[in-house]
Every structure is written in structure tokens, then in C-alpha cells.
Amino acid sequence: MKLLNYTTTYFAVILIFLLGLWALIFYFEILDEIYDSMDDGLDNQKMLIIRQAKEDPSILSKNAFEDGNYIITSTTPQHSRSFTDAYRDTLMFMENEDEYEPVRLLESVFQQNGQYYKIKVVTSMVEEDDLRKELFFSLIWLYLGLILTILVLNNVLQKKAWKPFYKLLHQLEKFSIEKDRKIKFETTKIEEFKLLNERVDRLLKKSVESYKSQKEFIENASHELQTPLAISINKLELMAENANLPPAQMEELGTVLHSLERLTRLNRSLLLLSRIENRQFEAKENIAWNDLVKQIITEFEDFAEHQQVKISLTEEAHIEHTGNKDLAGILVSNLLKNAIFHTPSGTAVEIKISAKGIEFINPGSAPLEKSKIFSRFKGGEKEDSTGLGLAISKAIVEKMNMDLTYNYTSQNHIFTIFF
Amino acid sequence: MKILIIEDEKDMRQNMQATLEKENFLVEPVATYKEAMSKIGVYDYDCILLDIGLPDGNGLEILKTLKEKGYSDSVIIVSAKDSIDDKVHGLELGADDYLPKPFHMAELNARVKAVLRRRKMEGNNLLEIANVTININNHQVSVDGESLELNRKEFDVLFYLCTNQNRLVSKSALAEHVWGDYIDQTDNFDFIYSQIKNLRKKLCDKNAEIEIKAVYGIGYKLLVP
Numbered sequence: 250m251k252l253l254n255y256t257t258t259y260f261a262v263i264l265i266f267l268l269g270l271w272a273l274i275f276y277f278e279i280l281d282e283i284y285d286s287m288d289d290g291l292d293n294q295k296m297l298i299i300r301q302a303k304e305d306p307s308i309l310s311k312n313a314f315e316d317g318n319y320i321i322t323s324t325t326p327q328h329s330r331s332f333t334d335a336y337r338d339t340l341m342f343m344e345n346e347d348e349y350e351p352v353r354l355l356e357s358v359f360q361q362n363g364q365y366y367k368i369k370v371v372t373s374m375v376e377e378d379d380l381r382k383e384l385f386f387s388l389i390w391l392y393l394g395l396i397l398t399i400l401v402l403n404n405v406l407q408k409k410a411w412k413p414f415y416k417l418l419h420q421l422e423k424f425s426i427e428k429d430r431k432i433k434f435e436t437t438k439i440e441e442f443k444l445l446n447e448r449v450d451r452l453l454k455k456s457v458e459s460y461k462s463q464k465e466f467i468e469n470a471s472h473e474l475q476t477p478l479a480i481s482i483n484k485l486e487l488m489a490e491n492a493n494l495p496p497a498q499m500e501e502l503g504t505v506l507h508s509l510e511r512l513t514r515l516n517r518s519l520l521l522l523s524r525i526e527n528r529q530f531e532a533k534e535n536i537a538w539n540d541l542v543k544q545i546i547t548e549f550e551d552f553a554e555h556q557q558v559k560i561s562l563t564e565e566a567h568i569e570h571t572g573n574k575d576l577a578g579i580l581v582s583n584l585l586k587n588a589i590f591h592t593p594s595g596t597a598v599e600i601k602i603s604a605k606g607i608e609f610i611n612p613g614s615a616p617l618e619k620s621k622i623f624s625r626f627k628g629g630e631k632e633d634s635t636g637l638g639l640a641i642s643k644a645i646v647e648k649m650n651m652d653l654t655y656n657y658t659s660q661n662h663i664f665t666i667f668f
Numbered sequence: 669m670k671i672l673i674i675e676d677e678k679d680m681r682q683n684m685q686a687t688l689e690k691e692n693f694l695v696e697p698v699a700t701y702k703e704a705m706s707k708i709g710v711y712d713y714d715c716i717l718l719d720i721g722l723p724d725g726n727g728l729e730i731l732k733t734l735k736e737k738g739y740s741d742s743v744i745i746v747s748a749k750d751s752i753d754d755k756v757h758g759l760e761l762g763a764d765d766y767l768p769k770p771f772h773m774a775e776l777n778a779r780v781k782a783v784l785r786r787r788k789m790e791g792n793n794l795l796e797i798a799n800v801t802i803n804i805n806n807h808q809v810s811v812d813g814e815s816l817e818l819n820r821k822e823f824d825v826l827f828y829l830c831t832n833q834n835r836l837v838s839k840s841a842l843a844e845h846v847w848g849d850y851i852d853q854t855d856n857f858d859f860i861y862s863q864i865k866n867l868r869k870k871l872c873d874k875n876a877e878i879e880i881k882a883v884y885g886i887g888y889k890l891l892v893p
Contacts, residue, residue: 475748479770483683486773490836496884503885510840548848555859
């Protein structure tokens with residue numbers, strides 16, 4: 250739910266209760282005030298009638314309401330002595346409405362010429378059901394009006410006020426730490442948003458910084474490892490050359506050299522990976538991918554033959570695409586080597602160049618875990634593998650704005666480079 | 669042949685010196701930019717091995733000075749930075765070759781010899797070892813004057829081993845040199861064996877006096893009687 254709608258919904262619910270409560274209080278207050286002024290009016294009228302009766306005693310015998318709004322009846326002194334003025338609500342038949350309507354009635358006693366009289370004065374009263382109905386409809390209109398106002402205000406004012414927030418949100422959505430794209434912060438007068446922008450800016454800068462320093466660390470560490478590795482390997486090579494060691498020790502030396510060379514390859518791969526990610530290899534040229542693939546197949550022929558794997562190439566299209574040639578070569582050789590390496594001997598690796606892209610197809614008994622294969626050191630656990638080949642391939646395609654996917658269909662692993 | 673090694677890392681310098689002295693080159697090692705500058709001002713060298721990252725200066729400056737003064741010394745850049753920019757920049761400045769660290773001693777040897785050979789191109793481009801003659805220009809090999817048919821890779825293997833005769837050449841050094849830029853992605857170099865086997869057979873058929881000897885688990889050695 251959007252923030253704007255959220256507040257509007259809240260207002261809508263709260264207003265129902267608030268308006269209801271307010272209407273209730275208003276209703277009783279106004280009713281009270283009406284009764285009060287009506288009773289005052291009746292009292293005043295009573296006094297006028299009593300005064301009039303002194304001048305015109307004939308009205309003392311008016312015992313039906315008919316055209317007037319009072320009746321006078323004689324009463325006993327005993328009764329009148331214990332009597333106090335009383336207001337009450339009652340019903341009276343109204344000719345115009347043709348029904349009984351509520352009226353307010355004042356009963357009082359007075360004395361004239363030693364005779365006691367009882368007087369009843371009436372006045373037509375507010376029709377409560379009508380009042381309630383009117384009030385209800387007014388309330389509905391008021392409610393709708395308020396909601397509409399809130400909606401308009403929210404959409405115009407709030408939207409304007411929240412604009413920097415949404416702008417920031419939109420930018421954060423597109424932000425990617427690897428791409429190092431700067432976020433442009435909207436200037437705002439609102440304190441909270443200023444603070445938010447400031448904090449987000451600081452947080453992002455810090456993350457980018459630590460991301461960069463981590464990348465640099467890997468690159469520097471790999472660099473620093475090069476020389477000691479080179480020295481060790483060279484010393485061992487010279488030693489193997491000079492000393493006339495017995496075969497057993499020679500073999501041991503071979504094992505050490507093999508491990509050191511593996512370490513060198515691993516180190517080189519790490520270095521390559523961080524270089525790709527650190528945006529080196531900017532040089533671009535037009536690459537004829539078919540030729541590149543053919544060249545690399547030639548280079549791997551002996552390797553494949555030794556693994557007893559055949560390489561077949563089908564060309565359905567000619568692909569030319571700009572990119573860094575060194576990276577392209579590494580990409581193709583990585584995928585080809587990977588396919589040859591993981592294919593059971595006696596079978597074949599198929600490379601298919603079509604309009605779709607370049608596919609590397611090799612048979613395999615079970616699918617690989619898609620989410621893991623492109624991560625560092627998460628690939629196959631095969632001996633002598635650096636575990637970085639596919640991670641490097643993925644980094645390369647991302648760098649070159651291409652795509653690399655893995656699929657498993659009919660007992661075949663398929664890696665596809667999309668252009 | 670005089671070779672100047674400019675390299676600040678002591679062990680690295682010693683390794684390079686030992687390797688090249690074995691080939692009967694006259695080797696002078698220096699460790700700093702200053703020393704290097706004073707040496708190149710006084711002596712001529714056939715080949716200079718130049719480390720870019722020196723503690724008291726950039727090796728590329730030495731290269732610039734050399735070229736500005738018109739010296740003809742061949743230069744091979746030896747760098748741990750292994751960065752394409754450095755390579756391109758170095759070659760643009762007139763370096764003859766670029767060798768990224770870590771490298772095999774056999775490779776260093778081969779590169780130095782290739783550079784020296786190019787320098788003396790006008791003269792001899794035949795490599796004669798025992799009764800085997802290798803024509804470097806047209807990739808022809810003959811034994812006792814009789815031509816020996818080799819494919820591209822067999823030739824490269826033989827030539828690389830001959831360049832490093834009587835020295836131990838590790839399998840990975842051979843693979844990286846012969847099978848190209850991408851093969852170092854592979855982690856298993858046993859496939860070299862079949863090429864060596866073919867080569868041995870061909871040499872043997874022609875009664876070549878040289879012999880390719882396997883050195884346990886490490887690599888191969890070309891033995892010359």
C-alpha cells in the first residue's frame with residue numbers, strides 16, 4: 250500500500266468515529282438549547298395570557314385548544330397549592346400534517362379573584378426524527394467532502410512534499426555497487442529528507458569505499474604474491490636442473506613445483522578477475538567470433554585428444570561483435586576447457602554458433618546447480634581446477650554487456666553466450 | 669654477449685643471473701634505478717632485462733632515456749604488474765618484449781635468445797645442434813642434411829627444447845610457450861606427452877643424435893652428446 254493511500258485510509262476510518270461522536274454531542278446540545286428557549290417562550294406566553302385574563306375574564310373559560318395555543322380550567326386550592334410549574338412533551342393532532350405531532354406543554358396554576366385556575370400552554374416542537382435525518386445527511390455530505398479534501402490535499406501537497414523521498418527511492422532502486430553510478434540527491438527544505446539524503450549518501454559512500462578497498466586488496470594481494478611465487482618456482486627449477494637428485498627426490502620436487510604452479514594459476518585467475526571487475530581491459534575492437542572460436546579449438550585440440558574428447562563445430566551464423574579481444578579469448582577458452590574437462594572420455598563437445606549465440610554442449614549425467622556454478626570456488630570439485638573459470642567467464646560477459654546462461658537438457662550441459 | 673639485469677628483488681635477480689650465466693652470457697646485475705642509469709651511460713649491452721617497479725624510480729623512464737639517446741640495446745620488460753597498459757606502453761616506448769612475472773627460467777632464456785637473434789638477424793639464422801639443423805626462418809629441420817617433416821607444434825616443441833638444451837624445461841613452461849596464450853587456463857599438461865612421443869619417434873627414425881629425456885614429474889630435457 251502506498252504511503253498516501255495509507256494515511257487516507259486511516260483518516261477515513263478515524264473520521265467516521267470522530268464525526269459520529271461529534272454529531273451525537275452536537276445533537277444533544279442543540280436539542281437542549283431548543284427546549285430551553287421553547288420553555289422560556291411558553292413561560293412568557295403564560296404570563297401574557299394571565300395578564301390578558303385579568304382584562305378579559307372570558308378567556309378563563311377557554312377549555313379547548315382549537316384556534317389558540319392554551320386552555321384554562323378551574324381547579325381547587327388544595328390541588329394548586331401542591332402544584333409546581335411543569336414542562337412536558339406530549340402529542341397533539343395537527344390539522345396541517347394530518348397526524349399527531351410532538352408538542353411542548355407548560356402546565357401552571359394561577360389565582361384570579363380568589364379562584365384558582367390551571368393553565369396549559371403548548372407550542373409545536375422540533376420534530377426529532379426529521380432533525381436526526383437532516384443531521385445524518387449533512388454529516389454524510391460533510392464526511393464525503395472531508396475525504397475528498399484529504400485526497401486532494403494528499404495528492405497535491407503530500408505528493409509534492411514527499412517528492413524528494415520518492416526520487417531517492419527511485420535512484421536507490423537503480424543503484425548498483427559494482428557499476429559505481431553516482432546518486433543525485435534532490436535538494437529539499439524538509440529537515441527529515443535532508444537528513445535521510447545525508448545518511449544515505451554517507452552509507453553509500455562507505456559501502457562503495459569498502460567495496461573498492463576490498464577489490465583493491467585482492468588485486469594488491471595477488472600482485473604481491475607474484476614475486477615470491479616466481480622466486481620459489483625458479484629456485485626449484487634451478488635446483489632440479491643443477492643437483493643430480495635421485496629419482497624419488499626429483500619426483501617430490503615435481504610435486505612441489507606442480508602445487509606452486511597451481512598456486513600461480515589460482516593467483517593469476519584472482520588477479521584477472523579483479524582486473525575485469527576493476528574495469529581494466531577497456532580497449533575494444535570488432536571481433537569475428539567464428540574465427541576466434543576456431544583458433545581456440547586448434548589450441549585445445551591436443552588437450553582434447555589427450556582427454557579422448559572430440560570437438561565438433563557447427564556454424565549457422567557469422568557473429569561479429571565489438572569487445573575486448575583478450576577477454577573474448579579467455580571467455581571462449583574457459584568455456585571450451587571446462588566442457589572438455591568435464592566430458593567423459595570417448596564422447597564429444599559440440600560448439601554451435603547460431604544467430605542466437607554460441608553454445609557449448611557436452612554430455613553429463615546430472616544437472617549442475619544453477620545458482621552456484623558462476624560463484625567463485627563453487628564449481629565442480631575436480632582436482633587441478635582453480636574453481637574460478639566460470640566466475641571469470643561470468644565477469645567477462647558482464648563486462649562486455651553480453652550474457653552467459655547454463656541449461657541442462659536431454660543429458661547435456663549447455664553453456665550459451667548471448668550477444 | 670652482455671646482459672644487464674635491472675631487478676630490485678634479490679632472489680629474483682640471482683635466479684635470472686644464474687640462468688643466463690649458464691648460457692655463457694656475461695651478466696651484470698643491478699638493483700636500483702640509479703645504478704642502472706649509471707651503467708647504461710657507460711656500457712653497451714646486447715640485452716637489458718628491465719623491471720618496471722623499482723624502489724627509486726620507474727623502469728619505463730630508463731627505457732625512455734635509452735631510446736632518447738639512441739642506444740640500440742634490446743630491452744625486455746620484466747614486470748610483476750602484468751598489466752595490459754604497461755605492456756602496451758612499454759612496447760610503444762620501444763621495448764623488444766614483455767615478460768610478466770612469474771615466468772619460467774626456460775621462458776626467460778628463450779625470450780632473451782629470441783631478442784638477441786633478431787638483433788643479429790643479418791647473419792646466421794640456423795641453429796645447429798649435433799647432427800640436427802634448424803632453420804629458424806622457414807621452420808625447416810634437417811638431420812644430417814636430410815629433411816625432417818614436423819608439424820607446427822612439433823617444431824615449436826623441438827625448437828623450444830633446443831633453445832634450452834641441456835636444461836630442464838617444465839611441462840607448464842613448454843605448454844604455455846607452444847600451446848599459446850589460452851592453454852595456461854588448463855591445469856593438466858599431460859597432453860604434451862603425445863606430442864613428445866611423436867617427436868621422439870621422428871627424431872629416432874632419422875637417427876638424430878639429440879635425445880628428449882623425461883625428468884620425473886617435472887618436464888623434459890634435451891640431451892646433446
